[in-house]
Amino acid sequence: MPELQQRRARRAASSARTAVLWAAVRELVETSAARLGRPLRVLDLGGGTGELAVPLAELGPTLVADVTVVDPSPDALAALGRRAGESGVQDRVQAHQGDADTLAELLPGRQFDLVCCHGVLEIVDDPVATLRVLAGALVDDGHLSLLVAGRLAAVWARALAGELEQACTVLTSADGRWGLHDPLPRRFDLAQLRELVVAAGLELDSWHGTRLLGDLVPSNAIDTEADRAALLGLEEALAGHPAYPFLGELGAGLHLLARRA
């Protein structure tokens, strides 16, 4: 496949992978803004290059007042600045270099209606401490959107790659890693997440699995808009299927919405 086509296929597959997650976040923003009668103040911890922060700001000032991104990587923050500029939302996206441990010092007394923590709990030193800090940054009735890597999906992925020993290690190890060379410090399952959320003083509102199939379908199989739509339709049908509620636990991502207890 020519390079341009390959790039398009990768982009299409990637947006199919994130569509279910984005739909859930956007719905939360819309319902919260309607309930509050004003736009939301959003914090994105570990927001990186702005893959979530910029689309959130793009929802417009009637839904999202501003998005504050805290991330330790200066390179990621520079990319965030460029992305926000290209989208014309730079006035409503603030970037701070910092991390979970320095959040309270960086933004003293600031509280948010929505706090996002996507793809970060896997790498912080102390997940419960991070969740406690995030709970403290929420207004009463504010929401936490938490996305983490799911353990079971990694079991499937390693097994399908023929790495049965690694698959078994992911399943049985305390941190959900497949070995010393696993790039991810930890993965979670739903039961663990429920405990962590409660230990941090939060109440679980809802959860769903994301990327149930997206990471298993080869990128070059998602070649056309029709392929993308078919994958997306299947992802959505599986993630919300009432007869198979457990299927969500097979998601490469586990997405939870929680609020202060």
Ligand SMILES: C[S@@+](CC[C@H](N)C(=O)[O-])C[C@H]1O[C@@H](n2cnc3c(N)ncnc32)[C@H](O)[C@@H]1O
């Ligand atoms: C996998 S990326 C996720 C980026 C973004 N949240 C997303 O979902 O696309 C992880 C991000 O967390 C940041 N990070 C690493 N350690 C962190 C920490 N201790 N506290 C907050 N963010 C951290 C990294 O710089 C990186 O931008």
